[in-house]
Amino acid sequence: MSSPVPKALLVPLIVACALFMESVDANVIVTALPAMARDFGRDPVSLKIAVTSYVVGLGVFIPICGWVADRFGARTVFRTAIGIFVLGSLLCAASNSLFTFTLARFVQGIGGAMMVPVGRIIIFRAVPKSEFIRAMNYLSVPALLGPAVGPLLGGFITTYLHWRLIFFINVPIGIGGIYLTNRHIANLQEPHPGPIDWFGFMLSAGGGALFLLGLSLVGGELASGRTALLTWLLGTGLLVVYWFYANRVKLPVLDLRFLRIPTFQASVLGGSLFRMGLGAVPFLLPLTLQEGLGMTAFRSGLITCASAFGGMFMKTIASPLLRRYGFRSVLTINAAFSGIAIAACGLFFPGTPHWAIWCVVLLGGFFPALQFTSLNSLAYADIESRDVGRATSLASVIQQISLGLGVTIAGIAVQASSVLQGHETARWSDFWPAFLLVGLFSFGSIPVTSRLPANAGDEIARGTNAPSVSGGH
Template sequence: MFRIPKHILVPMIVACALFMENMDSTVIATSLPTIARDLHEDPIALKLALTSYLLSLAVFIPISGWMADRFGSRTVFRSAICVFMAGSILCALSGSLVGFVAARFVQGMGGAMMVPVGRLVVLRSTTKAEMVRALSYLTIPALIGPVIGPPLGGFISTYFHWRWIFFINIPISIIGLVMAGRHIENLRDEFVQPLDWSGFLLSALGLSALMLGLATAGRHLVSLPVALAGIVAGVLLVSAYVWTARSKLHPLLNLGLLQIPTFRIGVVAGFFFRIGIGAIPFLLPLFLQLGFGLSSFESGLLTCASAVGALFMKTMAARILQRFGFRRVLIWNTVVAAASLMLIGVFTSHTPHALITVVLLIGGCFRSLQFTSLNALAYADIERPQMSQATSLASVVQQLAAGMGVTVGAFALQGSGFLQGHASVVAADFPPAFIVIALVSLSSLIWLRTLVRNAGAAISGHGRPLEE
C-alpha cells in the first residue's frame, strides 16, 4: 500500500487547515452587502465583522506559541480547528449584527492558533534537509486562498445563500481533526517560560477596547459616548502595557526589538502602508456592488485579480530586491502602489471589466512587492534567538493595521457621503475614500526615507552579481 512520506503528509495536513483559514478571511469580503441586507443592517456596519476577526488574531497570536509548548502542538492545533469550526457554525446561524460580530471573533481565536501553531508543527516534524520542501507546502494556502476566496464567496452568495460560506468549513475541519490526530505528534517543550499573564490581559483588553471603540465610532452597534469611552480605555490599557513591559524579563511582546532600525522601520512603515491596503477588501466589493450594481459573483471575479497579481510577483520579488536594494524599491514602490489605489477611484460603471481587471492585477503586483520587501526588511538584522519574539510582534502589528484599514476606509466612506449630502452609499462616495486610504499608505514614506542605502543588503544580495 502506498504511503505518503511524513515530511510531505504533515505539511499537507497543516496546509489544508491554513487554506481554510486564508480562504475564509477573503471569502466573506464580497458577501458583505448580501449579508447586510439579510441582517437588515447598513453595509458599512459590517466592517465590524472584518475588524473583530482581525482583532481576535492580533490578541491571541502572541500566546499561540506558548500554548503549543505548554500543552502540545497537536492538542493546540486540533483545539484551534475545533474553535474555528465552532465559530464558523455560529457565523452561519447568526441572525443579528451583534451575534455575527461575536461569532467572527470566536472564529478569529481559532485562526490565531491554527496559523502559527501549524507552522510550528511543520518545523518540529521535519529534518533540516526536508524543511525547505515542507515549508513550500505552507505557501500554497497563503497564495491560492485569496485567489479562490472572493469568487467563491460571491458565487455562493449570488446563487445559494451566504450562510453556506461558513458551513463548508465543517467537513474540511472534521477531515483536519482526523488527519491531525493520526499523523501529527503531540510535541511540547520540557521547559516552558512562564506566560506574561498580566501583559496578555492588558494588551488583550486594551487592543479590544481601542479597536472596537474606533470601529463603532461611526454609531454602529453602540452609542458614540460608549465608543469614545472604549477608545480612551484602550489607549490607557495599551499605555499601561507598554509601561510595565519594559521591566519584565519575558514580556508578551518584546518592544525592545523596535530599537533595531530595520525592524522598527519595517514594522512602523508597514503599519501605515497596510492600513491603506487593509481597506481594499472592505471598500472594493462595496464599490463594485453598491456603486456599480454588480452581483457578488461578478464582484468576486474582478477583485480576485489583485490576488493573482500578488501570486505572480512572488516569483520576481527576490530578483528585484537584489537588483535595486530595499531602500530604492520600498520608496518608489510605495508611490506606485498608492497611485494604484487612487486609480481604483476613477472607475465608473462604464469602465470595461477587462480594464478594471488589468488595473487590479497590476496594483496587486506592486502591493505584493511592498509586503514582501517590508517583511524581509523587518527580519534583516534579527538574530535567531529573537526570531520568535520578532515574529509575534510583527504579526500583531500586521493584524492591527489590517483592522485599522477597514475602520479608516469606513470612516472615509461615511465622511465622503456626509460632505456630499448622501443619505445612503452611492458611487460618488468612493473616489474620495480611495484617495484617503492611498494617502495613508503614502505616509509610510516618512519612515522609509530614513533607511540607509545599504539597509538589508545581507539578505537582499544588493550589490552582488545577479545569478544567471
C-alpha cells in the same frame, strides 16, 4: 502503519489545508458583506465591525500561542484551533443579527490566531532542516490560492444560492484536518515552557481589542458615539500603560525593545502605514463594485480575484528585484506605486468598462504584494535566531492591528462622505475619498523606509528567496 507519503510533504500539507481554509474564509466573507447587510437590515459599511472583530481575535491571542503549544502540545492546540474555527463558522451561518455575527467572527479569529503560528511550530519540529525551506514553500500555496478562490466561491454562492452556505465550506475541511492531525502529527511539547507575562498579556490584549472596537463602533448602529469614544479612550489608555510596563520588565509578552532595531522598525512601523491601506482594499473593493456600481456578488468576485493574480506574478520577480536594487530602493519606490494603485480603485464610476476595472485591480494586487513581501523579509534581517519567536509575536500583533485600522478608517471615510454628500446609503461617489486616504497611507511609509542604510537587509536579499506574500500572522 507508516504513511507512504514522506513526512516532509505530509505534515506541511496538513497545515496548509488549515491555512487554506482560513484564507478562503477571509476572502469569501468580504464578497458577501452587502448580502449579509441586507439580511441584517444594516448599512453594508457598518459591517466593518464584523471584519475588525476577526482581526481582534487574531491579534489578542497570537502572543501566547507559542507558550500554549509548548504547555499543552502542538497537536492538541492545532486541532483545537481548527475546531474553534469551524465552530465560529457555524455560528456565523446561524447568526441573525450584526451583533451575533460579530461575536461569531471573534470566535473564528481565536481559532485563526492559533492555527498559523502553531502550524509553523509543528513544521519546524517535524521536518528535517534539510527539508525545511521546501516544507515552508508549501505554506505559500494557501496565501496564493485563497485570494483567488475566495471571491469567486463567495460571489457564486451569494448570488446563486445563499450567503449562509459559504460558512459550511469550512466544515468538511476542518473535520478532515482534525482527523489527519490526530493520525500523522506528534503531540510534541516542552516539559518546562517557563512563565508567561499574564499581566502584560491582559494589558496589551485588552488595549488592542478596545482600541480597534472603539473605532469600529464609530458611525455604526451597535453603540452610541459616546460609548464608541469611551471604548477607544480606554483601549488607548491600556496601550499607553503597556508601553511603560513593557520597557520595565525583563521578558514582556510583546517586547517593544525590538523596535529599536532599524530594519525591524522600518518593517513593522513603516510597514504598518502601508498595511492600513492593504487591509482596507479587500473590504472597500467589493462594496464599491456591488453597492456603488450595482454588480452582483459573482461579478464582483470575478473582478476582485484579479489582485490575487497580480500577487502570483509578483512572487516570480520579487527576489530578483530585491537582489538587484536592495530593500531601501524597492520599499521606497514601490510604496509610491502601491499608493497610486490603491487610490486608482477610487476612479471607478458607472459605465467604466469591466476590463479596465480588472486591469486596475490587477495592478492593485501586484505592487502591494511586492511591498508586503519585502517588508516581511526585512523584519528578520537583524534579528538573532533565539529572538525570532518573540519578534514574530510583536510584528504579527502590530500587523493585525494595522490591517484592522485600515478597514475601520476606510469605513469611517465612506460614511463621512455619504453624510457630507447627503446620501442615505453609500453610492459610487462616496468611495473615492476612502481609496485616496488609504492610498496616502502607503506614501506615509516612505519617510520611514527611506532612512534605512543602502545595504540594509542585503544578506537576505542576496540569499534565499523572499518569503511568500501571505498576510499570515
